[in-house]
Amino acid sequence: MSAWIAVALSADVEAGTTLGTAVDGAEIVVWRDAAGRIHAWEDRCPHRGMRMSFGFVRGDRIACLYHGWQYDGDGRCRAIPAHPDLEVPATIRIPRYPVAEASGLIWVRPVPDGTADVQAPPDEPATPVRSIHVDVPAADVAAALAADGLASLATAAVQPIGPARTAIHAVLPGAAEPAARAALARRLEALRRRLEGAEIAEVPA
């Protein structure tokens, strides 16, 4: 059964905005409507395949950038600008992923039209730090994080984007000071440099 995968910091997806991402190559649009509800769908308009993450949010709907097809929160197409009188059939819809917000992170179960019956991650107070992308496989990132000992002081959730691209989404527990956030961010940047085999020196603090 697919586990929950963190795909973004909650703070990074404001109301009325979209984010394009992927889990194991499956492209996902994460978007937040005007009321603050988070959605995670297949990142493709059923009309011509345009990424919905390029689209725009208006109220509780998201519209495709290409021809403006509008979808409601259930993923169902509700309006086609070229045919304003058309009653759009319910068959024109976008597959949705189960999505949850907990501990400052947005979590997705990568099962299209799946149910949210798998227990969501625990929701604890947290301070967002950053997301960072690393061009190595997720297993290597997870191993490096374990070796670095970060798990004892922060949550660094690993997102497998593709075979050689991974994201780390980091939060600190409770209310963290800016200095602690900066320190964790630098530690993650150093970890990325080690993983990617970068030759450049660390930027002085």
Place this chain on the structure above:
Amino acid sequence: MMPAATLVFSGRLRPASFAAFARHRADRLDLALDALDAGPSAATASVSGPAALIDAFEMACSLGPLDCLVLDVTREDRP
């Protein structure tokens, strides 16, 4: 009485692939696929439903699946 049309897509087709594609698009557009006959050089589809969605079906099948080449489309509308 819903609009209806018979469309003939001619070109170089893989019949099974084109037929599956046409059925899938008809389902997605919630059109009634009244008849479908696909051969290596032409496929005939009769559909009924809202006019705008029949237009969308024609456009989708004109592009067709990756392994088919549609060179011409003829259409006969039935009121």
